[in-house]
Amino acid sequence: MTRRPAPPLPPPKARRHLRETAALTQTQLASRVGVTPGTVRAWESGRTTPRGRKREAYAKLLKTLADEETARRTTRPPHAHPESTPETEPAPAPAPNSGSESDPVRKPLPPEPGPAPESGPESGPKSTLEPAPEPEPGPEPVPEPVPEARPAPVALTPAQAFDALYEFGAPALVRQTYLLTGRREQAREAVERAFQTAWEHWPEVARDRDPVGWVRATAYEYALSPWQRLRPRHRHPEPPPADPGDRTLLNTLLRLPPRHRRTLVLYDGVGLDLPETAAETEASTPTAANRLLRAREAVAGRLPALADPQVLHRRLAELASNERLGAARPHAVRGDGERRARFWTRAAIAFTAALIGTTALTVRTAPTHYEPPVSPGQAVRGVPPRVAQGSLSDEELELRHKLRDQLQHGPERLSPRLE
Structure with missing residues (x-):
């Protein structure tokens, strides 16, 4: 069994142009196709491409909008110049296959009436060498207002x-x-850190198709980081919401695994499409769908009234809107990010300088040749220890006198004499 080819679609910019020309909002177009406004936004930005029946419905609607725009252009009256169109010029014939008689082609406007030429017995045109009659004085013509030039976009x-x-x-x-997170200060800090990171990488963020999505992914990664549990502030819980229903819903969300919670918030809270949710959570589309189903089952198991996705979406919006969550001013966020960047840059420079100085000092003071270490001494058995010189004992004195007094056998010593 072979699949039929997918209907062609215009480029993303042409899709948006057709919708704006037809004076349709993204919400209206989404309702006509049967998708969410976020999906239409992704289609017009080029981040995702429709498939299946949604692609067919979207292509059919765009073709209808293009035909309507073409019809409006063809039925627009031509810019005819009265002074260049003679009075006896026949009206243009209607275009072939233009439709029923209810759509006639408009005729050009007739020229303004002027003074009729004088008729006399003289035949033939007047000579061009004769001076033209002076016009009668009349009211001075009012100059047409010059249209103001629109300022160029700054x-x-x-x-x-x-x-x-x-x-x-x-x-x-x-x-x-x-x-x-369920924590107000942590949420605010995560968003500010994400925007500070975006300011550090602003050329990349400015060229991104969805800058808000770039910042949102960074903020979610920072908020759900496991290192947040080691902070002292995490040990002290914040006051829960005042409404019991909001408190129960928030506790149910916090009991979900972080990945399931993030998928549920992106799909049912923010309103992203399933492929966009999978791309932002760095997972495949089937994996994101499985996480979403498990998260919905867990929420519906504890709160059966939220089994409907539309009701869950409304309750998530109410829970987020009921809390007073303020954000700092943009110039303050930029200033904090720049100060943090300068601090870490100076710290890196200082650490590099200290490392270079330590290396240079080591190279300067290190020996240039190898000196083997002196091995420790070991006691040798069987050799009497050396006796230090000192006073002789009685036995040694007696032996010395005895050797000196007795005659030793052997050759006599020769002593030199004078002759």
Whole structure:
């Protein structure tokens, strides 16, 4: 069995242009195709590509929008110039296959009426060498207003673009991170650290198709890091939500494994599509679907009223919105990130300088040749110890006198004499 070819789709920019030309929002187009607004946003940005029946429905809708735009262009009145169109010029014939009689092609406007030419007995045109009659004085023509030139779009500086991104995405990211951690200060700190990292890598983030998604992934990684458990602040729990329903839902979310909790928040809380959720959690699509099903089962097992995904989505939004989660100003976040970057840069320079100095000192003071160490002494048995010189004992004195007094046998000693 062979599959039929997938219907072609225009480029992502052309998809967005067709939707905007038809005056449709992403939510309206998503409702007509049967998907979420996040899915339409991903299709128009080029991050994902529709498949299966959704691709067919999306391609059919785009083709309809393109046909409507073509029809609007063809039925638009042509820009005819009255002074260049003679009065006796016939009207243009309707285009072939233009449709029913209810869509006629408009005729060009007739020229403005002018003074009729004088008729007389003289035949033939007037000579061009005769001076033209002076026009009668009349009201001075009013000059047409010159249309004001639109100012060219001013390019934003990196700081201004970062501030705009922070003000747009920081509040929502803080609420989403709160659903992952259940801690207000930790959620705020995670989002600020993520934006500081984005400021350090701003050229890369500015060229990314979804800068908010880049920051969101960084914030989630920081918030769910296992090193957070070793911090002293983690030992002191924060006050839970005041509403009992919100408190129960938050406790249920915190009991889920971190990966299941993150998948549930991305899919049912943020509204991402399943492939986008799998890409952000660095997992395959079947794995992300399995985690989502297990997370929903765990939540529905404890809160049966949240078995419906739409109800769960609404409750997650309410839980995140009921808490007062503020975010710092963008210039403060940028300043903290720059100070932290300077501190670590100076620390790295100081450590490198200390390492180089220690190496140079070692090379300077180290010996240039090898000197074998002196082996420790060992006691040798059977050899009498050496006796130090001192006063003779009585036996030694007696022996010395005896040797001196007795005559020793042997050749006599020769003593030199004078002759």
